[in-house]
Amino acid sequence: MTERTSAPRLSRRALMGLGAGAAALGALPVAAPAQTPAPVKTAARIVILGGGAAGTAMANRLVQRLDGAEITVVDGRAQHWYQPGFTLIAAGLKPSGYSVSRTGEWLPSAARWVNEGAAAIDPDARRVTTTGGEVLEYDYLVLACGMVLDWDAVEGFEKSQVGANGIGAVYAGPEEAAATWKAMDNFTDKGGIGLFGRPATEMKCAGAPLKYTFITDDYLRRKEHRDTSQVIYTAHNDTLFSVPIVNEKVKLLFRERGVDTRWHHVLRGVDAGARQAHYDTPEGRKVLDFDFINVIPPMRAPQVIRDAGLSWADRWVDQGWAEVDPETLRHRRYANIFAVGDVAGVPKGKTAASVKWQVPVVEDHLVADINGRAGTAVYNGYTSCPMITRIGRAMLVEFDYENNLTPSFPGVISPLEELWISWLMKEIALKPTYNAMLRGLA
């Protein structure tokens, strides 16, 4: 099925070739190529926990920078998921195979891949034990094991429900994203009450719940059922987005589109049969009826991180993110441990764009350590969110720890303007950029 759907896309790509290439090459400022330093000779043993976006990019970059290092990637998953694609799958624009590739195809041959999960970490003894019982001793450990979606925290919800009874769950995986599209397509064919929202924990791509609200609203309008429908967004606190200026813009757009926002609503359970969702609110439990719901569960660090005592003790205590310095991503208590990607306990940035910025920082500090020097690179919290506001338009929102907007193309692509070019980037350029990042090239 995947092959059949992807074949015509290849020919479209072929035709796209020269036009897009010439336009981009002509329009974008291109910096001089950076000088690649000579590889550092070392016998260091580096273990990377996780072969997702962060772990794979890290492995590929370290292989380029180090000569003789023993690099081991620990990941039990056979599939690699391009998670930024889930929204496009759930919008009916891409097949589920769009986000699926094999973990092994991205990992460098110079690194060893242990196809198992991590069962235990002993940071004092500098040892990782895999689920298969293999013991890996390390000099440096990179935590890139992502996060877990706590589906059990949503009472009455099972992933097998997705696609029927108006239940959607874009985050659950590529197949579930495709099943969500089926449910959303059915819903927008008839209209009714659509429920959207986000969990109260930190989450990956905090813009995605908003995007999906906008996309569903757009489909209701295209199918001429918006007037007879209610689109409700349940915010976990009193904001829609953590960056104040973006929050105001999204509020404005929600008002324009007639989205009914309910503040301080945290999803606790779903009754698929009765089509009702249960929320904790400051006034107690509330029940909302739905014809379609996008369920997003609380998100937490993997148990192995928490069991090893590597989590923050006084922040995000129910979530367990790794206790790292926000600028260097080095563990605050174990100097030979770093965290990249979703598992890192930093205030912002559980996105692939953050990974792109974080990986070179960890690489700099780790290689400098091996070289007997001090690293200088700093992660400023950069992250990016192509906020789709309808099919065909998006806002390219980029910001840092301080909530500053950090546009890549200042004065050209406005971050708070709904633009077609921003949509173009999400549709065409994002996945190739992501793939180049995985290979350590971008």
Added chain:
Amino acid sequence: MKELTLATLIAVFEEIYGRGLFWSLVVISGIITVAFVAVLIRDRGIASRWLVRAEITAPLGAVAAVWFVLWFTNSHLADIGGPIDWIVIAWIALAGGGGLTLLSYTAQAILGHAPRAKT
């Protein structure tokens, strides 16, 4: 975007089209450009007869390029939101129109007879 180097850009384009296809497209566009320059040198200038015919294809190339990009990206002209969008559309149209004119001129010059000497 962190740092946009030529190497990054090439890596991204290789991912969009696949390495083989990307470099094939680069080579094909290079060959067409070289062939165009070659016929200019051969004919010691632009032959107006072929240029006029080639220019007729320009609007076709422009419209086709814009239509194709919109279709490829699941979008419509109504999604154009700001000045930069119009500029990008204009660039796409220019690339499509210019590209087809170039191709059409070169094809005529290679397949057709040499133009009459200028009087």
